[in-house]
Amino acid sequence: MVATLPESNVFHGRRVCGFDDSSLPFGEDACKWPIDKLRWSYNRPIPTLPENDFKDAVVIASGFISEVCGLEFEYTSNPRTANIILDIFRGSPGGELAHAYLPCGPVTANTQLQLNFDTADAWVIAANPPPNKIDLVRVALHELMHNCGIPHLSGGVAIMNPTYNAAIRKPQTLDIAELVRRYGMPKRKPTPTPVPQPNPQQPNSPTLPAGQGELVSVSFLNGKFIARVASGVTVKLANGTEIVS
């Protein structure tokens, strides 16, 4: 059995979730997975959102985690094979938005943890959500980070602050430090931007100044330009070469 945390009945404002994690271990004993890829699935999506949008929000949120640490996520349609199983519960509007369990104790590659969203809240998927709506990506990110073993954090603005914050949507400095401490640096390499390279075999052909002569053809062979000009014409190439034919 995995040690999980009891739900707290005490909410301070709009808490993202209701766990009292004040006694969680830190440092070497911090809760974490022994694997670097977590499979996720769901039993029931949030019914007020299109199912594909619900899935997309989880993909976006889990992608934000993989961008900053060495943990990857993979969707599976079979909840029985998932490490993280999403589901719903009926709470009260404006109270606890969701809750999730942490990988504390004897965690294995087959451990399963729950993540539950409250259907009583007004969910939306939006980078700039209206004040009366809750962005699922932000809450899913917070709860998935609990599933990764991160407790609530204080001391600065963080996704893992216990209170929902519409001003941030990605892991912040405090969040990233905890993720990297558990799972190392991200495996994803940033996509390199192609840099145009000069091709030594195909330099720009010389050009003729206007009215300087008649160039029949220019080719490039063995590292040299070969210019052919009409008989009896002197031409001066742009690179200074003068050709008399």
Ligand SMILES: [Zn+2]
């Ligand atoms: Zn929380």
